[in-house]
Amino acid sequence: MELNNIQPSVGSVKDKKRVGRGPGSGRGGTSTRGHKGAKSRSGYKNKIGFEGGQMPLQRRLPKFGFKNINRVEYKAINIGDLDTLAAAKGLEKVTLDDLRAAGFISRKQLVKILANGTITRAIAVEANAFSEAAQKAIEAAGGSIAKV
Incomplete structure (x- = not known):
């Protein structure tokens, strides 16, 4: 195999597909666009x-709902997970970096x-x-909390 015979x-x-090249081509006349209408025109x-x-879908359906721009989204972590983490790592203080x-x-x-x-x-x-x-x-188990 060489480049000249690939x-x-x-x-x-x-x-x-060459359209609009006369009746002999089989694609003359309407040039595969059908008859009349906006889709046939340039x-x-x-x-x-x-x-x-027809009334479009986005105008048929009503608007609803509300997105509060001031909402603060938290990741929920249970005290049971903290207890297992502290037991596994031997921690007395669990910080955000540990999580x-x-x-x-x-x-x-x-x-x-x-x-x-439960927290033990x-x-x-x-x-x-x-x-x-x-x-x-946490405080009943003898621990303390710190808000960051």
Whole structure:
């Protein structure tokens, strides 16, 4: 094989469809565009969402809902998870960096501690927010909380 005798695979290359070249070509007359109408004319461009004059979907459906731009999104972490993390790593203080290192949160996520599970050891917990029940549970176990 050399560069001068390379050919594409059979059937992989098709000839360009030449339209509007007279009746003998089989594609003269309407040039494969059908008869009349906007789609047959030059300069036709369909607008996004146009449904041929029918009321478009985005105008038929009502607007609803509300997106609060001041909403603060927290990643919820339970005290049971904190207890297992502290037991596994031997920690007395659990910080946001410890949670990141353990894969609980990503770099920019805010953390809220919730009261699901049980806590058996005195842990100093650092987070952005705490539920009341979680705060009571941590302090009942002899730990402390710190809001960051």
